[in-house]
Amino acid sequence: MTVRTRFAPSPTGYMHIGGMRTALFNWLWARHNTGQFVLRIDDTDQQRNVEEALEPILDAFRWLGLDWDEGPETGGDCGPYFQSQRREHYDEAINQLLDTQCAYLDFESPDETRQQREVAEREKKQYVSSRTSLDLTINEIEARKAAGDPHVVRFLVPRNRTVRITDLVRGEVEWDCSLMVDPVIARNDGSPLYNFATVVDDAAMSISHVIRAEEHLSNTPIQVLIHEAIGTPLPEFAHIPFVAAPASKRKLSKREIGKYRQQKEFRKLFELGDQVLTRIGRDAGEDGLSPVMVAFYREVGFLPSGLLNALVRLGWSLDDETEIFSNAEMQQHFGLQRVVSGSAGLDPDKLMSYQAHWMSELSHEERLHGCLGFLKEAGLIQPDADEITRNRVKYVIELAGDRIRVFGDILSLDEFFVEDDDLEFDDKNFRKRVVTPDETIGLLKNLRDELADCTPFHSAALHDLVQEFVDRQGIRFGAIAAPLRLCVTGKAQGADLFGTLELLGQATSLKRIDRAIGIAETMRSG
RNA sequence: GGCCCCAUCGUCUAGUCAGGCCUAGGACACUGGGUUUUCAUCCCAGCAACGGGGGUUCAAAUCCCCCUGGGGUCACCA
DSSP: OOOEEEEOOOOOSSOBHHHHHHHHHHHHHHHHTTOEEEEOBOOTTOOSOHHHHHHHHHHHHHHHTOOOSBBTTTBOTTOOOBGGGOHHHHHHHHHHHHHTTSEEEEOOOHHHHHHHHHHHHHTTOOOOOOOGGGGOOHHHHHHHHHTTOOOEEEEOOOOSOEEEEEETTTEEEEEEGGGOOOOEEEOTTSOBOHHHHHHHHHHHTTOOEEEEEGGGGGGHHHHHHHHHHHTOOOOEEEEEOOEEOTTSSSBOOGGGHHHHHHOHHHHHHHHHHHHHHHHTTOOBSTTSBOTTBHHHHHHHTOOHHHHHHHHHTSSBOSSSSOOOOOHHHHHHHOOGGGBOSSOEEOOHHHHHHHHHHHHHTSOHHHHHHHHHHHHHHTTSSOTTOOHHHHHHHHHHHHHHGGGOSSGGGGGGGGGGTSOGGGOOOOHHHHIIIIISSTTHHHHHHHHHHHHHTOSSOOHHHHHHHHHHHHHHHTOOHHHHHHHHHHHHHSSSSOSOHHHHHHHHOHHHHHHHHHHHHHHHHHHHHO
16 A cells, blocks of 8 residues: 655644644655655635745745655645645535435524533533434425525534544544534535545545644544545544643643743743844744744754754654664654654754754855855845855854854854954953953053064964963963953854964954953043 | 543653563763863763552563543634
8 A cells, every 4th residue: 555644734824843743754654655745735714815824834845855745836646735626525525425414404503502512511511412403304404595594514423333543653542422523514605624624635635644743633533434424444543742842741832932932941942043033134033933933943044954853853763772863864764653652842952962963964065055145144244255255254164163053153153254343342241351350451462462473373373372471471371362352252252262363364353452452441441 | 621642860762562681771951070271062970760559470660450640622723
């Protein structure tokens, strides 16, 4: 049997990271079995602009390299792949269900239904559908239809039985049908509802494995019943754990980002995002990009391989030690048998470590390419960067080494790209290391003059020079290294100090030291 | 509340199906040490878990029952 999996997003305007993990598992299972992965758009409820709301979702798939064999843009034999365009399939199935008395027209108003529900709740009784419309004669039904009475189509749940499935990750799960409400499968205008459309389409598209998040488990008995009523073969089900918020068991939700921002485990990711996004003029925060969305990671400069590695390990493992998976390795090894059943919290720390690993695997050229994009976006270099600029960036990247975990990190090395007079100083550290100590400005002045005589202005020579200076003055190395760093970069931390000086060049270094001394003196006298 | 799912270090997990190889393994984080006379890496070491109670058994993290806890879901949304 050909393995065919699907992911069926509704066009919401963004791609949720948890949904992406579900999509990944589907894609992996299809690829592992040399089957097909189908993308189907669940837009039965759409009032919004589908095309516009779909684009970010497709972008996420393209960025991560999850290609779909059938779906929007690529087409396929089971199309169309938009549910809004598959009405005839649903109509046909509804008529079949009506003909076989597996479904019925319900003329009860939503208000009546709601009231019954409330009454049952108050009396602590299980609510089940009243089925009053079942008592209508054929003539009465025709008359009400002719009169234009609003009605829906409900699936008639067979109450005297149970539904049992063998879930590929959860094992045997069973439901008592007498407790189930007859689900609405079509609205008054004939448009289908999710639970129903999904079944029709999964069958029509020969989906062999329905791999979806655990929150759909409770939809499953209805879908099984509908499959049986229509007479289509049952797919295998695999309900994977949902992606939880860091250090929690709760479903990761876009609505909670305000809370997440305050959370210890999550904060670092938000801060990384803020740092990068504000510099490239993107909106971060509640309405903008956030770590629940795939786009966030792309915009901040994560690697697809880093994100993918983190996602694949969220609820799945190969063995007791393998952590790093390339795309090819995932495809080779992924299996539904080793999906865990407990919820899996996103771990920002671990994500960063996967990311750092895959960043370190990149060639110089690839790293340069990624960083260049961010520098341009931030306006730190010209869009048409010349060879000299590119070379400079290359050196900066080399100097920065492992400090660049995501491409956006290059923006924190802005000291190499700003004009000398535009360099901003980290106020707190500048005061602490340069302004406050009484002897520092004097030391800097002396060192500055020695630096002015240093030729060639190379890292090793500079190191020797400072070392001799430190010995002669009888001070700690850090007593001059830290202030010097502050003067030329504005920061307390950064790449190798002497490499930094060399790259900045003699003229710039001296100019910045002079400027810093001037500012420090003003601060002391003020 | 009904129904359903879940339960091992702070986190992601291995071990559970086929009970003994588990004084519970790995990774991330954290802590300490070494390397880097600056920063980041890197190396080594350490910390740290079977939710509770009953069974079954020579033997239980592993099988059974109960409890507790956590979560999901209960739409003319998807």
